[in-house]
Amino acid sequence: MRSELTWMVGGQQGEGIESTGYVLSAGLNRLGYHIYGYRTFSSRIKGGHTNFRIRIATRRVLANSDHVDVLIAFDRDSVRRNAAQLTPGAVVVIDDEEAHPQLPEAGDGVRVLGVPLTGIARDVGGVIMKNMVGAGASAALLGLPVDAFDDLIAERFGSKGEKVVEANRRAFRAGYERLAGQAACSDLRLEAGDGRRRYTMTGDDAAGFGALVGGCRLIAAYPITPASDIMHWLVPKLPQFGGVVVQTEDEIAAITLAVGAGYAGVRAMTATSGPGFSLMMEALGYAGMIEAPVVIVDVQRAGPSTGMPTKHEQSDLFEMLYGSHGDLPRIVLAPATAEECFYGAAEAFNLAERYQTPVILAMDLAVGLAIQTVDDLDFSRVKIDRGLVAAPEELGPEDADFKRYRFTDSGISPRSLPGMPGGLHLATGLEHDETGHITEDRRNRVRMTDKRLRKFQSVELNDAIPPVTFDGPEAPDLLLLGWGSTYGPLAEARERLERQGASVAHGHIRLLEPLPAGVLASRIAQARRVVVVENNARGQLARLLRQEIGTADKDRLHSVLKYDGTPFLPSEIMRECEAML
Amino acid sequence: MATVIDRRSPKDYATDAAPWWCPGCGDFAVLRALQMAAADLNLDPARTVLVAGIGCSGKIGDYFRSYSVHVVHGRTMPVATGIKLANRDLTVIAAGGDGDGYGIGLNHFIHAARRNVDITYIVMDNKVYGLTKGQTSPTTHLGSRTTSAPTGAIDRPITPLRMALVAGVTYLAQGFSGDPKHLARLIKGAIQHKGFALVNVYSPCVTYNKINTYDWYKERLVNLDDDESYDPGNWQAALNTVIDKDDLVTGLIYRATDVPTYEELLPGYRPEPIAAQELQRDPAEWAKILAEFA
Numbered sequence: 051m052r053s054e055l056t057w058m059v060g061g062q063q064g065e066g067i068e069s070t071g072y073v074l075s076a077g078l079n080r081l082g083y084h085i086y087g088y089r090t091f092s093s094r095i096k097g098g099h100t101n102f103r104i105r106i107a108t109r110r111v112l113a114n115s116d117h118v119d120v121l122i123a124f125d126r127d128s129v130r131r132n133a134a135q136l137t138p139g140a141v142v143v144i145d146d147e148e149a150h151p152q153l154p155e156a157g158d159g160v161r162v163l164g165v166p167l168t169g170i171a172r173d174v175g176g177v178i179m180k181n182m183v184g185a186g187a188s189a190a191l192l193g194l195p196v197d198a199f200d201d202l203i204a205e206r207f208g209s210k211g212e213k214v215v216e217a218n219r220r221a222f223r224a225g226y227e228r229l230a231g232q233a234a235c236s237d238l239r240l241e242a243g244d245g246r247r248r249y250t251m252t253g254d255d256a257a258g259f260g261a262l263v264g265g266c267r268l269i270a271a272y273p274i275t276p277a278s279d280i281m282h283w284l285v286p287k288l289p290q291f292g293g294v295v296v297q298t299e300d301e302i303a304a305i306t307l308a309v310g311a312g313y314a315g316v317r318a319m320t321a322t323s324g325p326g327f328s329l330m331m332e333a334l335g336y337a338g339m340i341e342a343p344v345v346i347v348d349v350q351r352a353g354p355s356t357g358m359p360t361k362h363e364q365s366d367l368f369e370m371l372y373g374s375h376g377d378l379p380r381i382v383l384a385p386a387t388a389e390e391c392f393y394g395a396a397e398a399f400n401l402a403e404r405y406q407t408p409v410i411l412a413m414d415l416a417v418g419l420a421i422q423t424v425d426d427l428d429f430s431r432v433k434i435d436r437g438l439v440a441a442p443e444e445l446g447p448e449d450a451d452f453k454r455y456r457f458t459d460s461g462i463s464p465r466s467l468p469g470m471p472g473g474l475h476l477a478t479g480l481e482h483d484e485t486g487h488i489t490e491d492r493r494n495r496v497r498m499t500d501k502r503l504r505k506f507q508s509v510e511l512n513d514a515i516p517p518v519t520f521d522g523p524e525a526p527d528l529l530l531l532g533w534g535s536t537y538g539p540l541a542e543a544r545e546r547l548e549r550q551g552a553s554v555a556h557g558h559i560r561l562l563e564p565l566p567a568g569v570l571a572s573r574i575a576q577a578r579r580v581v582v583v584e585n586n587a588r589g590q591l592a593r594l595l596r597q598e599i600g601t602a603d604k605d606r607l608h609s610v611l612k613y614d615g616t617p618f619l620p621s622e623i624m625r626e627c628e629a630m631l
Numbered sequence: 632m633a634t635v636i637d638r639r640s641p642k643d644y645a646t647d648a649a650p651w652w653c654p655g656c657g658d659f660a661v662l663r664a665l666q667m668a669a670a671d672l673n674l675d676p677a678r679t680v681l682v683a684g685i686g687c688s689g690k691i692g693d694y695f696r697s698y699s700v701h702v703v704h705g706r707t708m709p710v711a712t713g714i715k716l717a718n719r720d721l722t723v724i725a726a727g728g729d730g731d732g733y734g735i736g737l738n739h740f741i742h743a744a745r746r747n748v749d750i751t752y753i754v755m756d757n758k759v760y761g762l763t764k765g766q767t768s769p770t771t772h773l774g775s776r777t778t779s780a781p782t783g784a785i786d787r788p789i790t791p792l793r794m795a796l797v798a799g800v801t802y803l804a805q806g807f808s809g810d811p812k813h814l815a816r817l818i819k820g821a822i823q824h825k826g827f828a829l830v831n832v833y834s835p836c837v838t839y840n841k842i843n844t845y846d847w848y849k850e851r852l853v854n855l856d857d858d859e860s861y862d863p864g865n866w867q868a869a870l871n872t873v874i875d876k877d878d879l880v881t882g883l884i885y886r887a888t889d890v891p892t893y894e895e896l897l898p899g900y901r902p903e904p905i906a907a908q909e910l911q912r913d914p915a916e917w918a919k920i921l922a923e924f925a
């Protein structure tokens with residue numbers, strides 16, 4: 051019996067390989083397992099290898115594992131490409147008429163079972179259901195109860211009619227029966243799940259959901275991997291809550307449309323990835339200058355330029371922090387898990403309206419697309435704070451100019467929204483005075499710049515997404531620092547090292563701008579060595595820390611970088627740490 | 632609360648700022664015409680938003696009294712769309728130059744036209760980049776000498792009227808700064824029109840465009856509104872007319888009243904403004920959505 055294993059399905063892109071993974075992950079979730087599902091795909095619709103791996107465990111997991119224990123292969127290419135990850139004792143189920151086909155590429159000690167997945171599907175109603183046969187075969191190998199999948203199949207295919215549901219159930223059961231009672235593989239069976247109700251979602255889903263709960267009523271976006279799923283999730287949902295989705299002609303239109311809506315009093319967002327984010331730079335500064343709230347999600351992928359559209363990276367940090375000309379205030383918030391994508395997206399709208407500024411939600415492909423188990427979401431933690439909006443008595447007589455940009459101690463001035471009598475003003479990207487009128491007066495210029503930057507001296511966050519968290523000893527031999535989706539691999543590496551007796555702490559930063567520099571400086575000072583772990587080539591977070599914390603002596607601050615398009619495995623981080631401990 | 636004003640005069644739509652346009656600039660007349668149209672419609676300045684572009688023309692945002700948004704170069708269309716969708720009770724008017732709308736912002740113009748959002752767009756077309764000192768613009772005539780083409784422009788000009796018709800505008804008019812009263816009527820019609828309305832205005836730049844002057848236009852422009860036989864409901868005829876007359880027409884060129892607006896087509900779009908919605912909702916609603924992830 052296993053408390054954890056990794057299952058993978060591989061085949062040609064465009065054949066619905068993913069649906070095998072989705073059915074299995076939904077079933078596993080209902081049985082009370084934790085999962086972490088990761089798809090590897092390329093920018094191509096039909097053809098080319100794709101795989102979907104699910105790490106299944108009886109405790110929370112937020113990273114890929116080093117090895118694959120079960121591979122459902124719809125072609126030999128899938129075996130060849132993933133053989134290096136197959137452990138001795140792993141099982142490959144290959145779509146083959148022969149019960150034990152010759153498959154030397156699988157490697158030594160790997161058990162190979164031939165199951166005619168396509169053939170079985172054809173017999174029960176159509177080759178299109180080969181994925182369901184594969185899912186059934188997988189359920190059998192893992193020792194899962196077949197009945198657990200009946201409802202799920204009905205939910206998934208119910209809209210297509212009873213016939214389709216029945217056919218898919220037959221396919222699932224046929225696959226299941228073929229491998230049920232495979233005594234030779236009984237070691238792969240999973241310990242029973244705890245049956246607790248949990249949820250599985252991607253970070254993109256969660257960000258869409260968080261935005262909705264956080265009061266977002268308009269998204270303007272232009273399709274781009276890996277951010278489109280945020281818009282996709284909101285497309286059916288927003289209209290139910292009186293909101294709108296606009297697919298714009300480009301990302302410049304997307305952000306400016308959202309800024310217009312935000313200026314007019316609607317919580318609005320856009321979601322994009324590197325190439326689109328680059329197009330948004332001028333408008334980002336515009337939002338900062340007219341002090342309009344707007345939320346921009348950047349689900350980072352491998353750059354520069356078109357880079358590797360379907361591959362993971364965290365290389366937009368500099369752009370998020372420094373992009374756009376001029377001294378532009380902004381808030382950058384990086385959720386580490388799907389849960390935090392939910393709370394972070396919701397909170398981003400509070401921050402945007404409270405500080406009247408662009409808020410960038412810094413996601414990455416791994417947190418955006420990986421399917422993660424979420425224990426629960428606590429909606430009472432999402433409080434809507436619309437920031438300073440002028441009350442009728444604060445507004446002027448109808449024909450007077452309203453001081454929309456009034457100098458205040460906090461730097462935040464009450465907003466008037468179009469439609470409010472007495473709130474007339476000019477909102478312009480040109481430098482302006484308190485009423486919004488254009489001026490290049492030197493004294494005003496300095497005061498206005500200071501006012502805009504003053505808003506961010508301290509940013510308070512919802513405690514569901516703290517600025518930075520620390521695990522492990524306060525004065526460790528090794529302090530690991532990261533941001534975004536590296537949370538899972540770092541947490542796991544730290545736990546494993548700690549079990550080996552090492553003194554290792556893990557700090558994870560959510561608020562990248564303004565950076566919680568004080569607490570970071572004190573933790574960094576107490577650690578013997580500091581390792582900044584991130585998925586980019588220049589060590590962008592490490593450079594930020596050096597710049598902001600200054601005192602961190604160069605020899606004690608190391609970078610561990612990975613920029614090959616794939617997220618860290620916990621073991622990779624461990625290896626680097628072991629060399630330094 | 633707002634005092635209800637029965638009648639406003641054009642002066643009620645003037646800010647304290649003194650226009651800084653060069654004496655004789657066509658943009659003065661556009662401002663005056665807009666103020667006349669607004670007074671005629673008795674628009675409430677608090678419920679009107681003027682979205683202005685960047686350029687000499689864009690300064691209009693500082694001079695017209697309403698909620699006023701001065702955007703980045705070329706992006707009036709998406710900003711105006713965002714404002715209108717956020718609060719459908721507002722009257723949203725965009726205004727900018729030919730460089731702003733047909734150069735850097737051309738993409739947005741075409742898409743705004745085909746969406747048919749209920750906004751009005753006034754382009755102050757002086758066939759030159761004024762604010763940056765007289766470079767070639769997308770509407771500069773072939774052979775015109777500009778600061779960036781001292782031997783004459785070699786890019787064939789954009790023809791905004793044809794382009795607008797093909798893009799699907801549902802209200803198309805062209806005015807001339809030499810006749811602000813007529814222009815005011817065209818702007819008024821545009822604001823009243825349900826859907827996307829373009830008013831292209833020949834607004835001479837007296838400083839940098841020595842070809843397309845007031846006199847040049849006066850000699851050539853034909854007012855379609857004076858022609859009883861002209862039917863602005865006929866798209867094909869409108870297209871033929873602007874081609875035949877080489878765009879040198881004024882008046883209402885085309886109007887379609889049977890095309891649904893974007894707002895009418897948006898799924899779930901409600902009659903009350905989104906901006907007026909209460910956002911804090913019963914957590915039970917969210918729990919129902921969460922269950923979809925179980």
Ligand SMILES: Cc1ncc(C[n+]2csc(CCOP(=O)(O)OP(=O)(O)O)c2C)c(N)n1
Binds near residue numbers: 757
């Ligand atoms: C992105 C960007 N590029 C360039 C400029 C400089 N710029 C300001 S106005 C303008 C052209 C204005 O021409 P037009 O829109 O025809 O307006 P006009 O000044 O003639 O009224 C340019 C190029 C800018 N503000 N922003």
Ligand code: SF4
Binds near residue numbers: 651658687688839
């Ligand atoms: S430069 Fe031309 S467009 Fe600009 S204000 Fe002067 S006359 Fe008008």
